[in-house]
Amino acid sequence: MRVIRNLNKWGQFGRQPEKSQKFPLHARPALGLAVARRCAYMAAMAAPILSFENLGLNQGTGWLFRGLDLHIGARDRLALIGRNGTGKTTLFRLIAEQIEADEGRRTIQPGTKVVLLEQDPDLAGHETLRDWALNGEDAPAPHEIEAIAGQLGIDLDTVSETASGGERRRAAISRALAQNPDVLLLDEPTNHLDLTAIDWLEDWLGRFKGAFIAISHDRTFLRRLTKATLWLDRGSLRRAEIGFGGYDAWVEKIYAEEARAAERMDAKLKIETHWLHRGVTARRKRNQGRLTKLWELREQRAQMLGPTGVAKLSVESDEVKTKSVIDARRITKRYDDRIIIDDFTLRIQRGDRIGIVGANGAGKTTLLKLLTGEIEPDEGRIKRAKTLDSVVIDQQRSKMEPEKTIRDVLTEGSDWIDVRGTPKRIEAYLKEFLFDPGLAEAKIGTFSGGERSRLLLAREFAKISNLLVLDEPTNDLDMETLDLLQEVIADYEGTVLIVSHDRDFLDRTVTITLGLDGSGKVDIVAGGYEDWEKRRRPARATSKPRGKAKSAPAAPPSPSKPSKLSYKDQRDLDRLPGEIDKIDAQIARAEEALADPDLYQQNPDRFRALTEEIDEARATREAHEERWLEVAEMAEALETG
Template identity: 30%
Template sequence: MIRLDNISKQNGRQLLFIETSAALQRGEKIGLVGPNGAGKTTLFRMITSKEPPDEGLVLVDRGVTIGFFSQDVGEMSGRSAVAEVMEGAGDVSAVAAELRDLEAALADPDTTDFDAVLERFGEVQARFEELGGYALEGRAREVLDGLGFSQEMMEGDVGKLSGGWKMRVALARILLMRPDVMLLDEPSNHLDLESLIWLENFLGGYDGALLMTSHDREFMNRIVNKIIEIDGGSLTSYAGDYEFYEAQRAMAERQQQAQFERQQAMLAKEIKFIERFKARASHAAQVQSRVKKLDKIERVEPPRRRQAISFEFQPAPRSGDDVVNLKGVHKRYGSRVIYEGLDFLLRRRERCAVLGTNGAGKSTLLKLATGHLAPDTGSVALGGSVKMAYFAQHAMELLDGERTVLQSLEDEFPRANQAALRGVAGAFGFPGDDVDKRCRVLSGGEKARLVMARMLFDPPNFIVLDEPTNHLDMATKDMLIAALAEYEGTMLFVSHDRRFLAALSNRILEVTPDGVHDYGGGYTEYVARTGQEAPGLRS
């Protein structure tokens, strides 16, 4: 359906693609992976003709429809969310627009060629029915519901929605369109767990071709049947899901390293012979033969090493056994009751994950526990010797855009030495000169990493995290999971990343309209016990 034929592409001084090829066939569901800046977004732009390759061809079969979801959703306002989604439904939206115009013309007493308009109306109406137009609004509402929209949000002005909800509207447009090919650039961002699982099921039943990026390992594993990796200007295909790709890539690296080492040993031996006998006339023929042999050998390159980032917590001071205690807490927003008589005690070294549908009160609970929100009635008390760090969803907005990464760390820790600050910056993905980047030019993921570095450098004994993985790539997530797995303090967190939940939780607090349910054991035990991966999926 789509072929990339010997493409090359340069972005400034960076060579993104060097005479490389790949293909997307009917029915394939492909995960596109590679380090940040490797060219994933550029590849999407070339496929959608937003940007041409410098050399080579991007070939799309005649008649193939493509739907492209990107993080740049553009302006939306003046329509309801439902109308906005329906507008992007492909041919049927254009037919719907013509049908509305014809209906207006038929109702207008000044219409001159009434019979011709009536005949055209019949043709367009038949086409509208053929395309399932009368069911379109129902399907649009079904998709929006799956992505977490309430009826009120569906009807309201889309312009009043936050950026994250606008992204869901843009995603819904593509899903409703059901094109022959979907290109999805990070569709799992900004989704809660229920919406994420709904999207998995939707894409599982989609019979078109799919090319997508995602930083959610579990999401990728459940959907894709092939991986295309961008690295060093090349596109390499691997059959299977992300886990299989990782295993195959690691095996290929080991084999390449072994070949490289064998060849290096052979070359060293040959060079030693040449150096030893090059001055002897009796060995001139042999020396010349070996020199020619070395010139003809195709050199094996060592595998490219991706720098693994790691972070280790320094020992945190011990807190008291009771870390935070909520007693008889009531909280409401207007007429909407969030908590009514909530009792919740978090004890030292517990890692409590809070689950619940969108709007159930997960973030509210974290704000109450951290003192960023006062209860209407009831009490919230921190235990003795508690040193708390709180990662909030708006934390990235508080960075000073004119300060550099290093200056931002220095502002927070004026007494720390430069080597230590550069070390933590490197662990969180800012090696070398990257510490001189100004905060205003950082991506969402880079800002999240900087906030995390500032939060964890001087180790707290109580960490509160509200969706910490939203903007993090897989490498940073893996680093964070590994570091937090060794952390000996207490955690209270909200996350939609199932790997993060399973790896780190040892207690689950489930917030539902029926009340708050407390489960001992981590997320894996919760899933086994309830038979569901999220509270909102219960029948």
């Protein structure tokens, strides 16, 4: 029925639905569930606010894509997935009319406003972030952008030339959201954002009244927000009416069907062109086994941590001592009068995978520098293994000279690369990192940002080391590269330190999470981001609520001012965040099962049950979110008096 209600909003019906229409579509005797859902879906798709038919773009060396059809509804929540270099960002620029297509037709409802949040906006020529944000014909009103910037915690008077990646990203988000778009195109929106800002953006988009399409490597972001998936692959665009939670199962089915078709045609050459995708499929299956091993390592590590998350240094066997890589005891670090790290103790062992999380400015970089020896503590001591040999992978891709070739970057012109002491042909090594082996002579300037990041990983992972330091390694990477990175980290024999805001990636890779809250305290939790989040959730439930979308109605003021929340209100404030997380997991499981293209033919009852389950779960989640916002605002009002 949600589709029909949306159609009514689009003006396709001149009156409210008849009472009989309020029953679920599958209850109508004349129509089976699948037919009814398809009819409703096609009716909705007949009245999109923005459409493209037979879209094609030729980049000179050939067609990047051709024959693409895309229809965007008024309330679509779409994930756009595809490997780096397939044209996702280019497709966004076409939708936003920044470039023109070589083929195809664009249809848009009058008055529809399309806004693109770019990955790297050009701030050249603008003295401050405010100057840039308020420039141009489509610039938002100053008070609109100030309101959003304030909620995101960005000072728009910051000088553009010296602004950090996080400050530039917040300014770009403030400008995009303040324009009141009908269609919002989000190109890697969580890049350079800390966890607080990501939470705020998720809340805003959850209440956004328009449509959005998101390109993102952040699986958690996509799972929580999207309800349909676009897959740009080998020049074609597919759409599935499932959220990102069902994406992997859907793609695996498509690859399996293509492989079977190629085998039936006895087209060996054709199937050989799928080496990348078959490798991806196998990699995902192997990673399931690695995840099982990761859970075991977390259990072992949890037994070595005390109930408050402090390493049990008093229990020191010779075996533990010999495995120690970094031994930090009661360290404190200050800058001026501010304590950044306060009385922190932890022994890091060989093979540990340590994730460091927290808001920007909380002290993540300081802690990383302390652990690696770049700076020393003001109090306490840190003992490091004498044989420590580290490799640091940070965001250096911009330093790669565009005129150099892949061969220059990896081997300085040689046909062979030394991979941790073992020589390999460069073509074979490129294949391991998802590059076409024939690209050895391609220039760096022709690659996307994500492809450059992947090349940087290939170069650094070839070096001999026993300590791997990764600073925001997932920025701009596609899903296949993230799977590859997960595999490489799992197989790495040394110790890994990861600073990241990518929640799903941390859940898949680390054994211990160090969480910083900005006060100097460091939580030590066995497990990943979700384990740390569970620990701090009770405190967050009573904290100041995050910013709201402009279109969300404000709660009416209370006629009286009670001194505290009622029992029911306090109970809802405490329990609802956990309930919402459970519902998100339920939806993801159902969408994954629904991604099976043969499900309806083989088990129509199961198909019906899953679709009903998803609809009901989404409705419940929306109700829970609204209720939590209501009581959180009440708590804030009491807190501020």
